[in-house]
Amino acid sequence: MxxxxxxxxxxxxxxxYLVILLTIWFLVSYCAGILFKDALNxxxxxxxxxxxxxxQQGxxxxxxILIFVYVRLMNKLDKKYGYDE
Known part of the structure; x- marks a missing residue:
């Protein structure tokens, strides 16, 4: 290669990875906090x-948490492709 x-x-x-993690964040922040607020209440x-x-908090x-997950995923990805130090 x-x-x-x-x-x-x-x-x-x-x-x-970015699309997956940002989708999770969108679902938690927008959908759970705004769209499904009444059902979750x-x-x-x-x-x-x-x-x-x-x-407010979730x-x-x-x-x-997603920041830490992204760091871990990127460290693995860097090692996989030889970009780690």
Whole structure:
């Protein structure tokens, strides 16, 4: 595999990871916090309605977790394609 082919494959896989992780974040922040808020408000978490919790805290927690997941995935991807140090 040439360097150019490796770079193209690397970025395709990187973009796939980004699309998946951003879709998860969208589903948690927008869908759970806004669209499905009324249905989720029937469930309580720590005394708060679940829809409210997702809108205020859940999307932030999910974003931070997704950052760590992305770092781990990128470290594996760097090793796979030989871009690690």
């Amino acid at each position: 040439t360097d150019k082919q490796k770079a193209v494959a690397y970025w395709k896989e990187n973009l796939r 029937n469930i309580r978490l720590g005394g708060f309605k679940l829809g409210f919790w997702f809108a 999307s932030i927690y999910t974003f931070v």
